[in-house]
Amino acid sequence: MSVTATSSLAVRGLAYAYPDGHQALFGVDLTIERGERVALLGPNGAGKTTLVLHLNGILTAGAGTVEVAGLPVAKRNLAEIRRRVGIVFQDPDDQLFMPTVREDVAFGPAAAGLRGAALETCVREALERVGMEAFADRAPHHLSFGQRRRVAVATVLAMHPEILVLDEPSSNLDPAARRELALILRDLDVTVLMVTHDLPYALELCPRSVVLSEGTVVADAPTQDLLLDEDLMRAHRLELPFGFDPRSVRVR
Amino acid sequence: MGAGHAHALYRHVDSPVHTLPPHCKLVAVFAFVVVVVSTPREAVWAFAAYAVLLGAVAYVARVPARHVLTRMLVEVPFVAFAVLMPFVAQGEQTKVLGVSLSVSGLWGAFNILAKGTLGVAASVLLASTTELRELLHGLQKLRLPPLLVQIATFMIRYGDVIAGELKRMSIARRSRGFEARGVRHWGVLAKTAGALFIRSYERGERVHLAMVSRGYTGVMPVLEETVATRAQWARVGVLPGAALLVCLTGWVMV
Numbered sequence: 053m054s055v056t057a058t059s060s061l062a063v064r065g066l067a068y069a070y071p072d073g074h075q076a077l078f079g080v081d082l083t084i085e086r087g088e089r090v091a092l093l094g095p096n097g098a099g100k101t102t103l104v105l106h107l108n109g110i111l112t113a114g115a116g117t118v119e120v121a122g123l124p125v126a127k128r129n130l131a132e133i134r135r136r137v138g139i140v141f142q143d144p145d146d147q148l149f150m151p152t153v154r155e156d157v158a159f160g161p162a163a164a165g166l167r168g169a170a171l172e173t174c175v176r177e178a179l180e181r182v183g184m185e186a187f188a189d190r191a192p193h194h195l196s197f198g199q200r201r202r203v204a205v206a207t208v209l210a211m212h213p214e215i216l217v218l219d220e221p222s223s224n225l226d227p228a229a230r231r232e233l234a235l236i237l238r239d240l241d242v243t244v245l246m247v248t249h250d251l252p253y254a255l256e257l258c259p260r261s262v263v264l265s266e267g268t269v270v271a272d273a274p275t276q277d278l279l280l281d282e283d284l285m286r287a288h289r290l291e292l293p294f295g296f297d298p299r300s301v302r303v304r
Numbered sequence: 305m306g307a308g309h310a311h312a313l314y315r316h317v318d319s320p321v322h323t324l325p326p327h328c329k330l331v332a333v334f335a336f337v338v339v340v341v342s343t344p345r346e347a348v349w350a351f352a353a354y355a356v357l358l359g360a361v362a363y364v365a366r367v368p369a370r371h372v373l374t375r376m377l378v379e380v381p382f383v384a385f386a387v388l389m390p391f392v393a394q395g396e397q398t399k400v401l402g403v404s405l406s407v408s409g410l411w412g413a414f415n416i417l418a419k420g421t422l423g424v425a426a427s428v429l430l431a432s433t434t435e436l437r438e439l440l441h442g443l444q445k446l447r448l449p450p451l452l453v454q455i456a457t458f459m460i461r462y463g464d465v466i467a468g469e470l471k472r473m474s475i476a477r478r479s480r481g482f483e484a485r486g487v488r489h490w491g492v493l494a495k496t497a498g499a500l501f502i503r504s505y506e507r508g509e510r511v512h513l514a515m516v517s518r519g520y521t522g523v524m525p526v527l528e529e530t531v532a533t534r535a536q537w538a539r540v541g542v543l544p545g546a547a548l549l550v551c552l553t554g555w556v557m558v
Contacts, residue, residue, distance in 0.1 A: 131521075134516070143510065145507075147514045149514065151440075158525075159520075162525030
């Protein structure tokens, strides 16, 4: 895949070992073009979370580079990188740490220096994009799990990220909340990288999938082709839910 | 837990007191308490006057007496020992209903009870008219160390989350046939506390990660800049101002 100047994300030769010596990534290459929605699949322990934490500079690469819209992830760029990369963590109770929804959504933009009416507008728009504008003054722990997940998405949308990174977006959601979130994610005009075990969800939302296994990218293909490749799936502990046939659905 | 208290204390109505900037109210309550404490205990009428002042504030704030009085019960354990003072203090004695009581002890008990009660009533009024997070904004505005404000903010946010975790652990224990009875089971409870601590600590790390990912650099961004007008300062000044007049009169008359 060619790396263009407008790639939202360009990861080249990324390797990382934890301080205890455990090597989690062995030279990962991944390029995501602007506006793409890509699923990052892989068994537990494959290094998915480690990769995600490199995208906004929480972890520093042992070797290799990460660029977000052309800007290298490095200490001097951290503030801008963290604005450009919006990570939605798995547990919304970790993500939503302020007393009210409004303050939480405002946290990122305010940390970037936005104030007053501009901040207010930014918060309202972000909440509107996830259909939660009526809940601005509520406390996060008074919301349902699905609502909290949507607010968590709004907290990073408020920063107008170049790329939205979702860690297991469908986990713990009931089918209705799962569908509502899918509708929201589909309508966002933003690059999405979605880490998930939920293969039907990946098929529904992401035209392209990348499989990470034992710290390297072992497959990068259209999601439907990938899910139909039985040998690949078996080799990397990926399994479709009982009764689900990727051929049975029409992918938009 | 923290949030639970907030709901119990705060009274959600619209009143001139509710809309005042939180830092002004904090200053006013603090000044009021200082004035009350510095009043000579012999000026009994002065304390009645303070109570009337607080009653007036409650009336303007549309907080019913019942709301304030029931929430003042938290004071009871703290003043219990004041009741003992007339019995144990030395010096001149007097007879009340055939019981010998110390005069200085009676004055001491009255002093603690009156000043304590007025302080608690003022605090309850503050809490009834100001939301917890607004109070925190007020404290921030008054230059309380930001670290303390952040700790308090997280306490409000995560009190319920941690209480929920504790409840789930308790249900899991009981589902496996454990009921805490007697000293022999304290070990299990202690381990629960330890597990809860580790879980909370790990959550703390995850929350910090989420904060850093959104540009946290050690200081909380200022979300709303509340600026108090001169008129608002004048309005909150009425309570401590009136109290100060009462106090000075008390000193002159004693």
